[in-house]
Amino acid sequence: MHNKFNKLTWAVAVAAAALASQANAGGYQINEQSVSGQGYGHAGRSSNVNDATIVFGNPAGMSFLDRAQVTAGGTYLNVNSEISNVEASRTLDAGVAGGGAPIGMQVPIGDVPGGNDGDMVPGTLIPFAFYAHPVNERLAFGFGVYAPFGSKTEYENDFQGRYFGDYTEVRVISAQPTVSYRFNDQWSIGAGITYNQVEGELRRQLPSEATFSPENDIDSRVDGDDDGWGYNLGVIYQPVPETTLGLTYRSKVEYTLTGDFRAYDPAGEVVRADNAQLDLTTPETVNFSVTQQMSDRLKLMLGASWTRWSRFDQIHVINNEGDTITQETQDYSNAWAYGVGGEYQLNPQLALRAGVTLDFTPTSDEHRSVRIPSDDRRIFSIGAGWTPTENLTLDFAYSYLTERGTQVEQSRGDLLDPDAGGPAPALGGTNYSADYKNEAHGFGAQLTYRF
Template sequence: MKKTLSLVTLLAAGTTQAAGFQINTQSARSTGMGNAAAAWLDDSSAIYSNAANILGVNKLDVQVGDTGILPGIKFTPVGGAEQGQKTTLSPPPHLFFVYKPVEKAAFGVGVYTPFGARSRWEDGFIGRFRAEESALAVYNINPTVAYQLHERFRFGAGLNIYRGTLELKRALNFVDSEGTVHLGGASWGWGYNVGVQVDVLPKVVTFGLHYRSAADLTFKGDADFQNVPTEFLSRLPDTRVQGDVTLPATVAAGISVTPMENLRIAFDANWVDWSSFQELAIEFPDNPAINNPLPKRWHAKWNYHLGAEYGVTPDLQVRLGFILDPAPTPGGTLTPDLPDANRFGVSAGLGYKWQGLRADLGYQFVSLADKESYAPGISGTYNGSAHVLGVTLGYGM
């Protein structure tokens, strides 16, 4: 039998708590409210949710935290047994600083991870020739300024400086044996964000709108081929590798209602332009014969967030939230290199203040509903769940 080489998709971003490879849990306070934060969040983490809202800081606000994301996605091939992923904890951190020198102006900087995922499929996974292990992280350094143009209208803007890293491992099918390929790469990119906040009814109803631009990243690194049969060595030497990824543009529109002094109810509708992700391709500049881009044809999607915060006392708050987050992946291109499913989440949280210090804790349970794939060669059903636990410590004055 003549041996043939199957070298297909090499990018495997895995799963996060949000659809695609987005991470939107950048504050434990927001996490507890189901990430409904575009219209009201008034601390330094507003750098992520709506740049205009940093004007809610009194004088100075600093916070640091981490979010543990524990996803568990499963795949059941048509006519086969269910297979899953190894337990992998992703801990994207967040750090925010805002200073307000005068009543109408504020500036600050945030460092956080808006995109990323980790994935490790079980040994012997049926889709190992598409994906075995991966770790994708996109860090954002986000300097931000905001100004109050009117007593009811605030405007903010920021620069997004992205640093992405990518590590991948997948199996190679040589028919009579199996090899592996390890990839590592990094990239810089940039974009911008702008936001507005409007007091529709002062102290009662607030509206927020925030836009974050798309950004192009070109990952460049090295490919290390292992356990390659002698007859393939000349075709698969260790070599340079690169791949392009476009981070999607996003729009967040939110409304916040305060029917009584110690109760806030918020709702966000977020649009994510995943349509920028039409193809998944890793290129080998020195060996283009093994390039094999795969179509993805993702769709732009809306996701929805509803949350509430209740002040039990002036220092103690409790929070609840609900999330609906449809997957952008059509069934015809859904494969284990980028597993996904429609997500439904519930959240809860606590916050406590002591003088200028505060601590917030937020938890989300995310259910990944059955998502059918009819991709050629690896059709089946994806589903699973994810646990998200966020902790944020802050100081304000």
């Protein structure tokens, strides 16, 4: 085919990869690094020390553990999406539509064939594992492996918005060695480095003729991977034994993504192959929380998280020669998330938990995509921790996430181009708009063993 495939596909690929790999507020966020924390909505993420998952929540908290322990588990996410009020139209150059030569002006010629089933996010299990080892009363070491970011959407083959993206999968795996030092009964600090691997695959379709029939589409795909280093810092302060304040900082991570592009015709033959690269910086985040012991059995938690989303103001993709392929403004805003939760120790063996989280999206209506059609969200959680023996705790949690209904509105005027990237006018384009309503159910379980 032609260079237009590479330009269009990478523009969408970068947008999806950035959203999925950076999402800390809005988008498809992965918060599932602790099932005990999930039970109270992660409200005490930086201040409540339950088990070895504090390696992720706040590295300073490891020195508050009384003995070595390992925590492992996972959360299964089931996401449901409804799509309504769909408008999907196609356009054609007015001259071509009239049977003549192209004149450079698009006119509508009907709807894009296809459907809108929704429920495009498959069920996913997100695992994690942590180990924390107090060396003495002041010094502790720890290590964790977890998935901090990720996204997957997979629409049906004839999805009416397929020209803006019909498959997205981005996965990030992080490994984190950590150290913590406790100065006294009040102050503790911690630090960790993170080694992060990201890989993903993104697909979209391109029409090959004026009817936009899905059977004749060009299947364009891009995949790539990279790794990068980051760090996090934490501090815990206990002014009195009943009150714990925690603050955690997670650094930005810089990637240079490299990938291969392939476009396949309906017969499965490669009609275009190329490569490209982009620089991507994930933004820094800050989490603050306070845990208050109200009585021997009850403690309450409050938390807030801030993400410097304003770093993500544009998409800039280049080829191997350094030439610009696409450069688009994104204009993201810094975002906040807030949580409140509690834990009640019913008896020495059983703890009950509950929490509510408000998570605000950094995206705008202007730039929202079919790949990640999310908006502000509310998350309601319940959980329990069962300790049948002194050395063993089993934690369970359930979360219900509901998002504000949102709209996606996108348009392309350069989908049918008779020239290989030259000055000839585009022969056709497409417009897609729809209302999305998303909800999710999270089922978590973890095991903690103390040595």
